Amino acid sequence: MPKVPVPKVDGARLVAFDVIRAVAEKDAYANLELSRLLREHRLDGRDAALATELVGGTLRLQGSYDDVLDRLAKGKLDPPVRDALRLGAHQLLSMRVPTHAAVATTVDLVKDRIGHRPAGLVNAVLRRVSERSLDDWLTNRSLAARTSHPQWILDALAEALARPEELDALLAADNERPGVVLVARPGLCDPAELGGAPHPVSPYAVQLEGGDPGAIPAVREGRAGVQDAGSQLVALLLARAEVDGRDERWLDVCAGPGGKAALLAAIAAERGARVLANERQPHRATLVAQGARAARAGLAGVIAGDGTRPAWAESSFDRVLVDAPCSGLGALRRRPESRWRRTEADVTELVPLQVSLLDSAVGALRPGGVVAYATCSPVVAETAGVVQEVLARRPDAELVPATSYLEGIADAESAHLPGAVQLWPHRHGTDAMFVALLRRT
Structure with missing residues (x-):
């Protein structure tokens, strides 16, 4: 009997990518889509926790990661490729995932979900991302890039808060995973x-x-x-x-x-x-x-x-x-x-x-x-x-x-x-x- 191919990409990363694509393409709510796909793929425990962190963390810090990626990638990135790079960047810059694991799993994810053609680009960009910390990448960048908030939201929150000395703390709290x-x-x-x-x-x-x-x-x-x-x-x-x-x-x-x-x-x-x-x-x-x-x-x-x-x-x-x-x-x-x-x-x-x-x-x-x-x-x-x-x-x-x-x-x-x-x-x-x-x- 022919062997059934075993997917190289773990379920947590596949689910995370599919959720982020659904948010971008279908205006899906991340929490609802994540719950649905976790049930569908029967993920729980550590796998569910990993998928949850990948989805939430990538979406929260998307603006910061895009600021880094746009400096490294030449030309316009297709939306699915950009989403895969964001997931890889989150693992490299905000999680304790070893460089070889973060890069390899993201490349395998791209091959599985997008195709082999962009795999080389993703590999090259993520290896460049891994050369510096997130703080180093964002040094001297705009407040919007450093805090991953669109400028109009920064302005609206600053006006509502009416305490300039607390704005950094508010923006940091927005980027923390809530209990x-x-x-x-x-x-x-x-x-x-x-x-x-x-x-x-x-x-x-x-x-x-x-x-x-x-x-x-x-x-x-x-x-x-x-x-x-x-x-x-x-x-x-x-x-x-x-x-x-x-x-x-x-x-x-x-x-x-x-x-x-x-x-x-x-x-x-x-x-x-x-x-x-x-x-x-x-x-x-x-x-x-x-x-x-x-x-x-x-x-x-x-x-x-x-x-x-x-x-x-x-x-x-x-x-x-x-x-x-x-x-x-x-x-x-x-x-x-x-x-x-x-x-x-x-x-x-x-x-x-x-x-x-x-x-x-x-x-x-x-x-x-x-x-x-x-x-x-x-x-x-x-x-x-x-x-x-x-x-x-x-x-x-x-x-x-x-x-x-x-x-x-x-x-x-x-x-x-x-x-x-x-x-x-x-x-x-x-x-x-x-x-x-x-x-x-």
């Missing part, structure tokens, strides 16, 4: 059940040292979930805010994929309240329902609808959450491809939608009720700018100091909207979440 944080949904799970260490931003947050969260029974059963501590705080601030009178009907206007809705539903169930979860996209609405299955006692239902054209009556809710679609520039460490996918034009297009969603949410409140407006972006136009515009157009709304509901969290006030909360990865170990509270008067 896995779990949420123990109240009434369903005790944080001690999850292991790990408490996170100071949320009483329900636990940070894991490592391992597969899906192997934890509480996560599999929906009593706990993977959720950044900053996202947990968004739900907590809405739940902590004082409302006048009745407190039974809550609304999550943009609920997909469902993490905040599940936490809100668990909190609501303990208080005898219920949450109506709305999500515009039907497939994401399905994810919301699945994610909140363990907290269904606090869930009034899940509907698929447009939050700017509400299916609910005016003045009918006591608490409303608007976790608005945004540029996502506060989660660059967790979604590294966003920095290469987003443009300034995206922010310009998103702001009118954000204003419309918040305006509609205020209208959904009864007098005395409270709305939380949140984004996983610190960009001024998407945060303070949106809230200020809605306050200017709605005399029946007033800003409530969200900072008064922080418990043990220091230095978290927005530099552009006093009373609003702005978290930062380098200060608080979270995504750069923004939260403002408004009351309908």
Whole structure:
């Protein structure tokens, strides 16, 4: 019988390359594509960890690697070849992979996935890359190249931070692989059940040292979930805010994929309240329902609808959450491809939608009720700018100091909207979440 050829390239590197190509060609989300391919190739343990590091690290530092590669490669690089070189550069410059192993495996990857023709070029370029450290390659290069952030994002983050002395720390935090944080949904799970260490931003947050969260029974059963501590705080601030009178009907206007809705539903169930979860996209609405299955006692239902054209009556809710679609520039460490996918034009297009969603949410409140407006972006136009515009157009709304509901969290006030909360990865170990509270008067 003829022998079956054994692939020279290990599964982790094949998966990493395929994920990065899917991000470039299909606008895929790296985390979702990675999870799918890890399951498909049945990779776990060290192989899954290697693939995860290759994908996340290569995408985070893509701008720095391109700065090096463009000085070494003559002529224009085809996109698949460039992606293979980025993977090789990451192993040489940011991982402890020996030069011969990094070069040889990348050349074999190119032969397997692209063809033999560019193999010589890849071999030659990577051997040149290996001659210097990343710091040496980036000496005297631009801040954008050294920190692997597009210039427009550097400018937007610097404006939002409003502390020039902290910019380097923020950019460095964006390039660090975030730890896995779990949420123990109240009434369903005790944080001690999850292991790990408490996170100071949320009483329900636990940070894991490592391992597969899906192997934890509480996560599999929906009593706990993977959720950044900053996202947990968004739900907590809405739940902590004082409302006048009745407190039974809550609304999550943009609920997909469902993490905040599940936490809100668990909190609501303990208080005898219920949450109506709305999500515009039907497939994401399905994810919301699945994610909140363990907290269904606090869930009034899940509907698929447009939050700017509400299916609910005016003045009918006591608490409303608007976790608005945004540029996502506060989660660059967790979604590294966003920095290469987003443009300034995206922010310009998103702001009118954000204003419309918040305006509609205020209208959904009864007098005395409270709305939380949140984004996983610190960009001024998407945060303070949106809230200020809605306050200017709605005399029946007033800003409530969200900072008064922080418990043990220091230095978290927005530099552009006093009373609003702005978290930062380098200060608080979270995504750069923004939260403002408004009351309908």
